[in-house]
Amino acid sequence: VKKSLKKYSHAVIATDVAIFTVREGALQVLLIKMKKEPYRRSWALPGGLIQGTETADQAARRHLGTKAGVRKAYLEQLYTFSRVNRDPFGRVVSVAYIALIPSDNLLLTTTDEYADVRWFPVADLPPLAYDHREIIEYAIRRLAAKLEYTNIASSLLPAEFTLQELQQIYETILGRPLDKRNFRKKLLSLAILKGVSGKKTTGAHRPAQLYAFVSRTPHAVQILAP
Amino acid sequence: VKKSLKKYSHAVIATDVAIFTVREGALQVLLIKMKKEPYRRSWALPGGLIQGTETADQAARRHLGTKAGVRKAYLEQLYTFSRVNRDPFGRVVSVAYIALIPSDNLLLTTTDEYADVRWFPVADLPPLAYDHREIIEYAIRRLAAKLEYTNIASSLLPAEFTLQELQQIYETILGRPLDKRNFRKKLLSLAILKGVSGKKTTGAHRPAQLYAFVSRTPHAVQILAP
DNA sequence: ACAAAAGTGTTAGGCATACACCCATGG
């Protein structure tokens, strides 16, 4: 039965993953340095081919681990990019993904396979291979939109965090300042956070109460006004 | 150069299109009847393979014409489905699309290639081939969500329409009644509609004013409250 | 004591919601 498909033109299916975190007050994306021409000078999203025995999701998760050293992450399919000449090596259709990790997971990023793995602020990207700039720009738009109506920010924070840190996630990705009092009022009224015992002291000032998400399972919540 | 990809496992890439319209007070989807086993008794979304020289978008639009006889339609990529055994004939990854057409375009649906092409209310679907039920359910969720924050309803209506017809699109897809006065107030306040000369008479009662969308280009507008 | 971030409440205005009657037409 499988034979019947052989006669059709086959393309190669790959997956590319835009891995984001927020650190140093900026939204950053993880890139790996290309070794081969014609992209020797370029950086690229981690990714690779989808094998015959795995789904696109599984392939994305596999490349997340082997190419970027990231084990646990929020992962969501973004869009499928299929421009005919997007890859100079041949016809490659790419199923792109967004991954989010908390900034305290950052240590795991170097692997044997790729010496050059680095975070770049999305406002200051190097030359990118393929259509990866387009993918990143699309991913940022999706991320900003989802921030407003889901609890997706939980995937960018450690288990316990301060309200200030949560607010900074929003301000960084949305690119606008938010009123502290209104932000706290709104977030606390949604009952998606719970206070946990303990405070975080960061300098010569009052320590901040720690909070946690009641559920870190992604789901829709109207967090900011339209 | 192209040779270098030959060694990798190749999958076949297809596209499936969920074509929707609203008629007879119901959201309906266009299905075609399968001829081959093991899906002889089943209906399926129109679709087919993506060729080496076309993007997924182009393939979707091509199949829209050849398989379903639909020429002009709103078209949007939905999601890529990649379960390993979703197609019994072999590894086929499908890039699924949503298409929307106005209910006055309905005549074009029969083609030579497929005798059996029919609209089905989404509440009453026949047995479906592959994972097409899953695709349709996902498409409906996306459609309902986009109705609330875009002008996508314009793609389901003829150029000129009454406010009642517009409201029915919303009520049908969202599955809940809307207050007539509030709906009109809101839609007219958004300045996305313009009144056009002429009225539509449909029975023994006052004729309804005709309206048109100022722009039928899809874009975001907050139409209903969160 | 001072610098620096944490934490807290009120007010005004806009928007969504709820709700009932008159209008124009065909039969």
Next chain:
DNA sequence: CCATGGGTGTATGCCTAACACTTTTGT
């Protein structure tokens, strides 16, 4: 003249947005 859907306005409550001072800590 009656049945049918088209068309309209107001009042209430909620939520958003704007805004400034006190508290707690380290140095």
